[in-house]
Amino acid sequence: MTQRTALVTGGTGGIGTAIVRYLARQGHRVATNYRDPAKAEAWRAAMKQEGYDVVLVQGDVSDPASCETMVREIEAQAGPVEILVNNAGITRDTTFHKMSYQQWMDVVNTNLNACFNVTRPVIDGMRGRKWGRIVQISSINGQKGQYGQANYAAAKAGMHGFSISLAQENAKFGITVNTVSPGYVATDMVMAVPEEVREKIVAQIPVGRLGKPEEIAHAVAFLTGEEAAWITGTNLAINGGHYMGW
Numbered sequence: 001m002t003q004r005t006a007l008v009t010g011g012t013g014g015i016g017t018a019i020v021r022y023l024a025r026q027g028h029r030v031a032t033n034y035r036d037p038a039k040a041e042a043w044r045a046a047m048k049q050e051g052y053d054v055v056l057v058q059g060d061v062s063d064p065a066s067c068e069t070m071v072r073e074i075e076a077q078a079g080p081v082e083i084l085v086n087n088a089g090i091t092r093d094t095t096f097h098k099m100s101y102q103q104w105m106d107v108v109n110t111n112l113n114a115c116f117n118v119t120r121p122v123i124d125g126m127r128g129r130k131w132g133r134i135v136q137i138s139s140i141n142g143q144k145g146q147y148g149q150a151n152y153a154a155a156k157a158g159m160h161g162f163s164i165s166l167a168q169e170n171a172k173f174g175i176t177v178n179t180v181s182p183g184y185v186a187t188d189m190v191m192a193v194p195e196e197v198r199e200k201i202v203a204q205i206p207v208g209r210l211g212k213p214e215e216i217a218h219a220v221a222f223l224t225g226e227e228a229a230w231i232t233g234t235n236l237a238i239n240g241g242h243y244m245g246w
């Protein structure tokens, strides 16, 4: 297989770490960003123990200038970014009538505006080389909406609007752009939800359990592979049957 340079934003998180491992096992050079140097060092050491050598660069996906610097630094260390996974994300849940402007903006900046901030510095290179793979990590709640998540659902739905427009603009340049919409995956983000609420969520999942981060990583690896050249503009739901759109 061709070895590529992959940037996975939020690679130190639950789903991100699984994606980093999966792409690295496929032989790619993998880079990710960090914000807190101490946390990043601990993560890097743990990954090294497992045999993964990951390029780690400081970067805040909600800040366009920081993303420009981050991408240039990654390119200097690992070569041009050929695979981009916009995975970093946050939630700030509350019902809309109690939501502050800050809670709205933090979520939109980190989930949706980040797609602009990180993709803009890599797109010209991909177009010039006539090859690229871009995947947005959205959410089941961007597809179906969710009580207490007007900010998150709006941002996550917007990510797929971004994917399908970019997919059309860049298809002739050998670039595919897709969205993966995970359901509830057993990461810190979901395990922070009170147990009784989690039990109610699991009861709505036909497969009868939360997802595993590796199950999301598997889909990302599939969509970023050489053979996935004819798959573009899709929104792949991976949710144990929790929400079945068509």
Ligand SMILES: NC(=O)c1ccc[n+]([C@@H]2O[C@H](COP(=O)([O-])OP(=O)(O)OC[C@H]3O[C@@H](n4cnc5c(N)ncnc54)[C@H](OP(=O)(O)O)[C@@H]3O)[C@@H](O)[C@H]2O)c1
Pocket (backbone or CB within 6 Å): 009, 010, 011, 012, 013, 014, 015, 016, 033, 034, 035, 036, 039, 059, 060, 061, 062, 087, 088, 089, 090, 110, 137, 138, 139, 140, 181, 182, 183, 184, 185, 186, 187, 188, 189, 190
């Ligand atoms: N877990 C689920 O069930 C689930 C379901 C559907 C969709 N998703 C989506 O999947 C993605 C990953 O979720 P996860 O569960 O793995 O979350 P997580 O464990 O909380 O990881 C989030 C990652 O994003 C990074 N991040 C957050 N804000 C950032 C910023 N401004 N700049 C740069 N990096 C930032 C975090 O870095 P720090 O350590 O610096 O905060 C962390 O590495 C998210 O987009 C999430 O919305 C998750």
